[in-house]
Amino acid sequence: MVTAIVLAAGRSSRMGGGPNKQFLELLGQPLIRYSLTAFSQCSQVAEIVLVRRPDYANEAAQIAREFAKVVALVDGGAERQNSVWNGLEKANGDIVAVHDGARPLVTPALIEATIASAQQHGTGIAATKVVDTIKEATPERTVERTVDRTKLWAVQTPQTVRRDLLRQAYQQVFAAGRIVTDEAAAVEMLGHRVDLVETPFLNLKITTPSDLAMAEALLYSRTK
């Protein structure tokens, strides 16, 4: 049984401030609805915990009413790890899939692939091979070296982990006073194996207004 923790408590600093980006409209629908729909369509996902900002409690509750699997709405924290922890406190599944609501292109197939990996190995992290040439540079933008990109992956969400493993990982992160970028990093800190699952499409994260235009083009091209 799987619990999805969907994060919708993001700030919108790169959108020029203002509204919570997961509630911006994409083809006439709030961004967050795309993720909730994808998780609702997965038969293995039994429940969804929606993490939202307190100032968006009403908007979140209204959308959540459309999705029978949403069993709890919780407050976001200061850092991503605090938001995920708040969601974990309400999670009953033996596996937890953490997803950033600013990634609306997620599909049931990708969610299921991360769940299958977590069932087998403990973790299943959506990721894409890095295709650009990558350089390491000084703060003055002078190149120090070309990085061997053949081993590099850009990680995204869903990040799906056995619940006991994820709780243990975050407890250690908090005990050490660390801030980690994602679930994978927390599990790595614990020394536990982390497995990547290749995302077969552009799993765009909405951070700027032009990302919205791109996401609309991509969603539109799926319907064709």
Added chain:
Amino acid sequence: MVTAIVLAAGRSSRMGGGPNKQFLELLGQPLIRYSLTAFSQCSQVAEIVLVRRPDYANEAAQIAREFAKVVALVDGGAERQNSVWNGLEKANGDIVAVHDGARPLVTPALIEATIASAQQHGTGIAATKVVDTIKEATPERTVERTVDRTKLWAVQTPQTVRRDLLRQAYQQVFAAGRIVTDEAAAVEMLGHRVDLVETPFLNLKITTPSDLAMAEALLYSRTK
């Protein structure tokens, strides 16, 4: 005086084979025309050398006729470095701007910023800060470590370099029997300083059909 070397000799393996991707249509125009237009609009660019596949000689010549600055059409080589070298043989500028014709969103402002950097430091390489979390993984996709992304840049084109420096760099690459990913890597091999120029927009490289849909959305959003 600046020579642009525009590369249009790419294969289209990720497009399902078939046509040369730089001649695919974007909003009704061949991809390559967008790059040729941007370079033509730069007053500092005096001439353009277009590198194309021999089997696209006719298509390339037809488009080139629309751009007065195109002074030569040359054959692409087995590797990118061979294509660039073929272009260098026809370049008269003291500065050379190499650009991948599969990046249609390039702007005159970005081209000029790379030229300014090359005039000052010898090199000006268009690049964007890496925003994703990056992991290093084994071939079996097990994570080895989280890479510190704060120093990482994804490099693109234009890659603008003093001509004598670029010739010297590629001569050393060929003498050593090496294959490099880009001009920056060739200059790095020589031990010369390489400077990055931050690209303030998504400098998309067209490699899959869905990239075309994205590029169309981005170009459309520029007109608004």
